[in-house]
Amino acid sequence: MSRNGRPDTGEIHYDLPSPYIPHSCGLLHLPRFIAKAKRHVKGELGKSYQRNYKKGFDRFLCLHLDIDPDAVEDIVRTSQSDDEIDRRLAELLPADLRVEKWNRELVQKGMSEMGRDALEAAKRKMDISERTDLISFADMIEFDEERIP
Numbered sequence: 001m002s003r004n005g006r007p008d009t010g011e012i013h014y015d016l017p018s019p020y021i022p023h024s025c026g027l028l029h030l031p032r033f034i035a036k037a038k039r040h041v042k043g044e045l046g047k048s049y050q051r052n053y054k055k056g057f058d059r060f061l062c063l064h065l066d067i068d069p070d071a072v073e074d075i076v077r078t079s080q081s082d083d084e085i086d087r088r089l090a091e092l093l094p095a096d097l098r099v100e101k102w103n104r105e106l107v108q109k110g111m112s113e114m115g116r117d118a119l120e121a122a123k124r125k126m127d128i129s130e131r132t133d134l135i136s137f138a139d140m141i142e143f144d145e146e147r148i149p
Contacts, residue, residue, distance in 0.1 A: 011046035014145055019057060019106065019138040026099040028106045033058045034085060037076040064102045067092055110136040
């Protein structure tokens with residue numbers, strides 16, 4: 001049983017970085033996307049993560065940066081170290097990352113009227129409708145990976 005009272009399916013990657021952790025360039029979620037890509041290229045990304053890999057926050061981040069998520073995956077696949085990944089990403093990323101715009105957008109996903117409806121539907125599906133402290137999709141990730149009890 002997981003700490004949050006739900007059955008532990010064994011598919012939750014508790015070691016993935018929080019979406020709230022910034023990359024050294026300042027972008028939230030980028031370390032998480034890179035970590036998921038590392039698992040994916042090794043064939044170790046859990047089934048529950050595969051359905052949103054290069055979709056959801058990964059895709060929104062890439063749209064914000066005007067880059068192809070496959071290019072990020074290719075960098076991860078063909079790099080020999082984290083330093084090489086960071087160096088090659090720096091070459092791929094635009095000069096103006098618009099960090100503040102992206103970070104604000106990420107932490108507010110789920111706060112628009114339509115987003116709140118989707119967030120409430122996700123809470124119902126997880127049988128946690130009573131959780132008023134989970135106000136964004138990043139919070140839902142934190143809860144699912146047990147960084148929020």
